[in-house]
Amino acid sequence: MAFLDPSLTRPATLWRGIGLALGGAALITLGAKVQIPFWPVPMTLHTLAVFFLATALGPRLGLAAMATYLTAGALGMPVFSGSPERGIGLAYMAGPTGGYLAGYLLGAGLTGWLAQGRGMIGRFLAMLAGLVVVYALGLTWLATFVPVSSVVAAGFTPFILGDLVKLALAAGLITGLAHLKDRAL
Numbered sequence: 075m076a077f078l079d080p081s082l083t084r085p086a087t088l089w090r091g092i093g094l095a096l097g098g099a100a101l102i103t104l105g106a107k108v109q110i111p112f113w114p115v116p117m118t119l120h121t122l123a124v125f126f127l128a129t130a131l132g133p134r135l136g137l138a139a140m141a142t143y144l145t146a147g148a149l150g151m152p153v154f155s156g157s158p159e160r161g162i163g164l165a166y167m168a169g170p171t172g173g174y175l176a177g178y179l180l181g182a183g184l185t186g187w188l189a190q191g192r193g194m195i196g197r198f199l200a201m202l203a204g205l206v207v208v209y210a211l212g213l214t215w216l217a218t219f220v221p222v223s224s225v226v227a228a229g230f231t232p233f234i235l236g237d238l239v240k241l242a243l244a245a246g247l248i249t250g251l252a253h254l255k256d257r258a259l
């Protein structure tokens with residue numbers, strides 16, 4: 075599902091890409107701020123937004139949207155979940171969730187790359203591969219803040235069920251949008 079029209083001129087393509095990256099960063103911010111009651115912990119829609127965008131926009135623009143989001147956060151804008159209450163800027167990014175944030179950046183690129191030309195199951199699996207990157211970096215970084223014996227209980231178990239639900243929703247949304255686009259053409 076590509077959002078860039080190959081018939082556009084180079085400047086138009088550049089401006090459209092910048093607009094999509096900025097809009098994507100805004101969507102990721104919104105996703106980070108929305109809290110939904112869930113068990114065992116409330117969940118945000120951050121994961122849904124990141125992997126939806128990576129799949130919908132492709133590897134370059136999905137990565138650009140996540141990089142724009144992280145840049146805004148690094149500059150002190152309160153884009154992250156729990157900010158400004160739990161801190162802002164680089165101090166927030168160097169905290170316990172910093173590895174997850176880096177994982178989302180790499181995971182978005184990987185997901186966008188793997189999801190290209192795939193159906194719903196392939197997109198879901200691409201998102202799952204991206205989520206593995208998020209958890210690998212996130213848990214590794216978290217281990218510098220909590221005892222290694224508690225890392226899985228603190229940074230994986232409470233979140234994995236919600237994340238899998240969000241990936242399924244994102245895959246379904248992308249598939250639905252692709253069907254709508256095909257019908258419109």
